[in-house]
Amino acid sequence: MPEATIPAAMITAPGSGQGKSMVTAALARLHRNAGRKVRVFKHGPDYLDPMVLEVASGQPVYQLHPWMTGEEECRWRLTEAARDADLILVEGSMGLFDGDPSTADLAKLMGLPALPVIDARGMAQTFGAVALGLASFDPQLPVRQVIANRIGSARHGEMLRASLPECISLLGAIPRHEAMDVPDRHLGLVQAGEMADLDRRLDAAAGVLLEAGLGELPVPVTLTGEPPRPVPALLESVTIAIARDAAFSFLYRANLDLLRAMGAELIFFSPLADSRLPGADALWLPGGYPELHGATLAGNRPMAEAIRQHHAAGKPILAECGGLMACMDSLVDREGHTHTLFGLMPGQTVMADRLQALGLQGLKTDLGELRGHTYHHSRLDTPWQPAVRTRRVTGAEGEPVFSHNGLFASYFHGYFPSAPELVAAMFRGEAIFQKETSHA
Incomplete structure (x- = not known):
């Protein structure tokens, strides 16, 4: 079975609204600006986030979902992407353990490390409790690093770091910044094509993440997957x-x-x-x-x-x-x-x-x-x-x-x-x- 090894991570969160979509997009743009080829995928049936992620990475974005797209297709798409990319990011949906199959299920299926983004507004030592809860909920899915989002100050970030148990480290603490906000409406994010300044926003957001210490590549993982069988020409001349x-x-x-x-x-x-x-x-x-x-x-x-x-x-x-x-x-x-x-x-x-x-x-x-x-x-x-x-x-x-x-x-x-x-x-x-x- 074909296989490939590549730095990869599942960007997730305790729930919706934590800022994981923009963090994923900003990470993709940060590494793209560093000269790396970044492939990004989206867990679940989402149209809007992939539009922004395509602009951020400069590469096509596909959906991954063990039930909707099938487990074999998930394996194949990631393995195929890994053959010529320098980094793979997968954006989760909702909270890490929400849904069936959940973001956690996909991470376990593919052997991807889960990297939660936790909105730290109004939080101090409880940040460590949330991180520990995510890390210990499912023993088959270890969480070794977390990202603090929307911190109020450098001192706030140090308090969050100190709250974490020894088994979990703080990868980075992202300050509140207008570049990390993207407008939304009733179905989700505003479409990428409707934001004339999206590239400027993404470059600014990438800079915010770099200053927050998020410029390092995640750990490498080995992916394996077989290509699908060719489909017959059922729509030839249509x-x-x-x-x-x-x-x-x-x-x-x-x-x-x-x-x-x-x-x-x-x-x-x-x-x-x-x-x-x-x-x-x-x-x-x-x-x-x-x-x-x-x-x-x-x-x-x-x-x-x-x-x-x-x-x-x-x-x-x-x-x-x-x-x-x-x-x-x-x-x-x-x-x-x-x-x-x-x-x-x-x-x-x-x-x-x-x-x-x-x-x-x-x-x-x-x-x-x-x-x-x-x-x-x-x-x-x-x-x-x-x-x-x-x-x-x-x-x-x-x-x-x-x-x-x-x-x-x-x-x-x-x-x-x-x-x-x-x-x-x-x-x-x-x-x-x-x-x-x-x-x-």
Whole structure:
């Protein structure tokens, strides 16, 4: 089995909001600025953090998740990256032991040392208790170093260092600094492409980390993994037009890679700026932020009409989450304004004040199980009845999936490599479910 040895670490935290995303990005930029090739990965189904991490590292970022992407793919992606990189960083999700499989599970699977980032605001000796708790919770996952974030002074940092037991050292203490803050909104970080000063922020953040003593490489680990079997050319001669702009941007690199590996030609277009569709056999409307661009989408009637004509011809359309929202008759944004959208489905989506759904889900069919997740702040109101529903990892009923005249629409985001044959069938417009969407 191929193997490679490389300095690597799992950047994690006791919970969300500790600052691990920006610390990971700043570490990547610090080592990149030092002339090293840095590969960064993200645990779990996240679109937004990888956008920032790609800018920080200058390299592509892929998701790793033992259930969604599969254990073998996790091993292969890290081993492949290690063959020509100088450093691997993996950003965890939520807290170290949160979820199933958790960040800790991935770290143990790959033999990566866990490096927790702990927000030290309002904390002194308790910092040591938190670190010791993380280190002793699972004997199979040793924690030997921690990072203190958002310290108030050098004296504060020394107090934190003194609080740690002998088995844990303080790798660095990061002061509060505006360079370490990145704006966010209801779905997470603001998209990297919307921050004009992101490179300046990252360089400044890298400088903050260097001064905090975080310039050393982590310990080397040995990674092993087999490459996956080549996929058949199930989409040869199929052209797929993919929406990609500020309103539609939630695209896994692995999904695009798979479509190309199956022979598809990919063409990107903007429903915000373009007035017509490129010539294509199928459309993909991915997730994103249509609710922030409702007026622009509503005002671009030529594009809406082109998408309606594509649907009327029975050509395939995959609409995921934000894509589903755009396919409705209308969308009500967070300010209560109603926008007329593509009109492929009757009804509307309404933005809510709180999260409406979150979690890993799978779509089981005769062509395989497409694994993925759901995460949305809007609710759906339509007379259509779903063809099927996804299933949560617990077995409970998940998101509705609508199938009508070539349209496959759901709040569910799929990870395409988990079910290549199913994905190919969708983009070829084949009948997948025993029944189509019905009208109430």
